[in-house]
Amino acid sequence: NAGVTQTPKFRILKIGQSMTLQCTQDMNHNYMYWYRQDPGMGLKLIYYSVGAGITDKGEVPNGYNVSRSTTEDFPLRLELAAPSQTSVYFCASSYQAEAFFGQGTRLTVV
Amino acid sequence: AQSVTQPDIHITVSEGASLELRCNYSYGATPYLFWYVQSPGQGLQLLLKYFSGDTLVQGIKGFEAEFKRSQSSFNLRKPSVHWSDAAEYFCAPKIGGSQGNLIFGKGTKLSVKP
Numbered sequence: 001n002a003g004v005t006q007t008p009k010f011r012i013l014k015i016g017q018s019m020t021l022q023c024t025q026d027m028n029h030n031y032m033y034w035y036r037q038d039p040g041m042g043l044k045l046i047y048y049s050v051g052a053g054i055t056d057k058g059e060v061p062n063g064y065n066v067s068r069s070t071t072e073d074f075p076l077r078l079e080l081a082a083p084s085q086t087s088v089y090f091c092a093s094s095y096q097a098e099a100f101f102g103q104g105t106r107l108t109v110v
Numbered sequence: 111a112q113s114v115t116q117p118d119i120h121i122t123v124s125e126g127a128s129l130e131l132r133c134n135y136s137y138g139a140t141p142y143l144f145w146y147v148q149s150p151g152q153g154l155q156l157l158l159k160y161f162s163g164d165t166l167v168q169g170i171k172g173f174e175a176e177f178k179r180s181q182s183s184f185n186l187r188k189p190s191v192h193w194s195d196a197a198e199y200f201c202a203p204k205i206g207g208s209q210g211n212l213i214f215g216k217g218t219k220l221s222v223k224p
Contacts, residue, residue: 043154
């Protein structure tokens, strides 16, 4: 019973590099989300998706892109990494009202 | 604008003491309400939720929360805290119905003294 799986768990990037944070869920949920968590700030919504082929911006989308080609996968792309993107990233999926979270990806940009 | 406030950044309680974590939200209608717990280095685990009906809801690990419409509050309580409850707690209203977006408070870090 995997739930929401995020890879990698940790990553160090250099300024200007790009990477993709992977998120997959096996619960057949239509709704998926990406959040970032900074110390003392709670979680901020980056992007979300209501189903395959549909994505929308959240509160803090700048510097990120997403795609949703399948129900299961919702990757988050950083094109030009900046120190301000150092954070812990959480992916979640939702059925009805309840959200299920992955274990997070800790990203450091140096 | 919709917002959620957790006024206590850090709380320390003795093991066995009671606990109340406060949460207030600002929204025109009653949102779906959630409390999540996050242990260090871990993801978020759902403690309990309120959608409608009985305003006192029970969750996992002995936690409960009470919804008070007049105060726009959804405070989390536990009668007797265990050392394993040390973690960070997030209140999260869901704005826009069952498939709306969660808005997270800044969290309350709970420390437990032996």
